[in-house]
Amino acid sequence: MRLRPDYTKGRTEALYAPQLQNEYWQSVAEGKDITQYEALFRAVSEMPLDENKVKMADVLFDIVLDAPMKEGYPYVEPSDLEGIRGERPHSGWAKGKERRSGEEVHSMEKERLREKVHGAWMGRICGCLLGKTVEGIHTDELVPLLKQSGNYPMHRYIRSTDVTDQMKMNYRYFKQRPLVFYADKVSYMPFDDDMNYVVLAQTLIEKYGRGFAPCDVAWEWQRLQPVTSYYTAEAVACRNFALGFQPPDSAMYQNPFREWIGAQIRGDYFGYINPGKPEEAAMLAWKDASISHVKNGIYGEMFVAAMLAVAAMTDDIHEIIRGGMAQIPEKSRLYRHLETMLGWYRDGVGEKECFDRIHEEWDEYTLYGWCHTISNAMVVTASLLYGGGDYGKSICLAVQTGFDTDCNGATVGSILGMRGGISAISEEWTSPVNGTLESTISGMGKSAVTDLVEVTMKHIEG
Secondary structure (H helix, E strand, O other): OOOOOOHHHOOHHHOOHHHHHHHHHHHHHOOEOOHHHHHHHHHHHOOOOOHHHHHHHHHHHHHHHHOOEOOOOOOOOOOOHHHHHHOOOOOOOOHHHHHHHHHHHHHOOHHHHHHHHHHHHHHHHHHHHHHHOOOOOOHHHHHHHHHHOOOOOOOOOOOHHHOOHHHHHHOHHHHHOOOOOOHHHOOOEOOOHHHHHHHHHHHHHHHHHHHOOHHHHHHHHHHHOOHHHOOHHHHHHHHHHHHOOOOOHHHHOOOOOOOEOOOOOOOHHHHHOOOOOHHHHHHHHHHHHOOOOOHHHHHHHHHHHHHHHHHOOOOOHHHHHHHHHOOOOOOOHHHHHHHHHHHHHHOOOOHHHHHHHHHHHOOOOOHHHHHEHHHHHHHHHHHHHHHOOOHHHHHHHHHHOOOOHHHHHHHHHHHHHHHHOHHHOOHHHHHHHOOEEEOOOOOOOEEEHHHHHHHHHHHHHO
16 A cells, blocks of 8 residues: 555645746746746646655756856845855945944834834834734725725724624635734734734844854744644745755745745844844844745845834934945845836836836735745835835725735834834834734743843843
């Protein structure tokens, strides 16, 4: 008798064979010369999920792994830390400026720094809650929902009373999501992977200090959360850990999500504990990201961590964005897209046209477009630019444009919370969560945000 797995009964997200279309798009974007295999990828993608499809997928993975780069590919995108540092732009937050800012941190009043850290935590929580209500929705349903409830342009939380019985019957989103979190129905911030990773990073630093290694992150992932708490690239990495792959191989083996948004939502804490030190923040973010991501997937986490480190020291939105960009390769796709967007803003492109251009380039109706690091980093950056430093407007822009709403609301909220401190976030945003965060990190449960802030302050100081 031969034992055969039933692949349809497991988490298909962690399997390679069901994701071949995403693998094809990802590989082409990376510059791999595989266009001659497009029809084969499509044909195998359409096969039923069984042993034969898995075997064919294994062959396609080998083809991708060995594929040459297209001639004339214009990007230079290393995944190793030294390679990344060697390709950074020679401007912006250079080491001299970072050193001076680090000295400024020491002279900053401790209570002011605490207020900023508190703002970063709470800003992330409230931005996440705003987007969590409609996580996974597309704008063809999101915009009508907002307009029908008098919340467009978006300026407040979506309430349970905003969603009519007709919407629940007719909208794809509500038919597919039996559990929806509304701000008027919660008394604390319910668990969410975007917030779990910040708590997990704090736990990591508490145990290992700043000298943690990528393999320490991999171990803590397996120890502190059930595997069902991980998605896309993180789910694949956990599968790869179980198969014996260690970082950085765990990020590369049969991982079609290797440049998706998962790492970009994990870097905040490394920025929190490095005010004025974006290079240090980016280095810690690289150690975290490299267990599950490559290239632009890694850069997204480094970009966010560095922006937060800079946001502790300046109110200038452009300087915050440039400070993040200074830590990633200048010839990468992420850098070039962000540079283009800054050019649009400088040239007077309006808010609506800017977000429309993002939608024109990235298809929110495919998981690849909806979840990629670059599409969502563009949403974050545009929201910071056109939000003009206003916390509420900025997080609302990040959510109403669609894509990964809870991730982008959380990231924008985190950056502006750090920039302005807790006093810059009005009570209309903070009151629903009552200063309490729930997580699924083992041993944490519900935590007072002020307690998380105090641990963060300890990690900043030593």
